[in-house]
């Protein structure tokens with residue numbers, strides 16, 4: 001069950017439509033992340049928040065309901081612990097070495113090429129700061145989940161038609 005303080009934070013944020021927009025998500029994430037002085041971030045961008053909303057909003061309506069927001073919030077809390085555990089030099093950002101370990105620590109075993117791709121996509125000056133780290137994991141988890149949806153028997157092979165492919169590749 002969702003505790004009342006969370007519900008009231010959500011209600012305050014979401015407004016009368018009781019759904020959180022990309023802009024409202026960006027507001028709360030940047031308000032909270034600045035409270036954590038050990039986390040380096042240039043702030044969650046609109047693009048990052050749009051990507052997270054699209055990946056988390058099941059019904060594709062580009063807004064987060066209470067449950068979807070709670071799920072995202074708990075993911076961020078979980079990955080915040082991992083970020084701190086693997087930020088070995090406590091710089092507040094991930095080096096590519098730390099990023100590889102943190103992604104594996106989050107449960108994603110990737111090959112070298114994929115780890116390099118993540119750093120290329122999410123690092124700024126070779127460092128992945130907290131907001132980019134979260135966006136990377138939200139996307140990575142969503143892509144793994146989508147694949148498992150199409151790999152019903154867990155064979156490691158997925159089958160989908162072009163429309164289903166475009167739903168996956170064009171939303172995030």
Ligand SMILES: O=C(O)[C@@H](S)Cc1ccc(I)cc1
Pocket residue numbers: 028029030032033035036073076077080
């Ligand atoms: O609410 C908090 O400050 C902790 S518990 C979790 C959290 C930390 C950072 C973000 I951005 C969002 C949520």
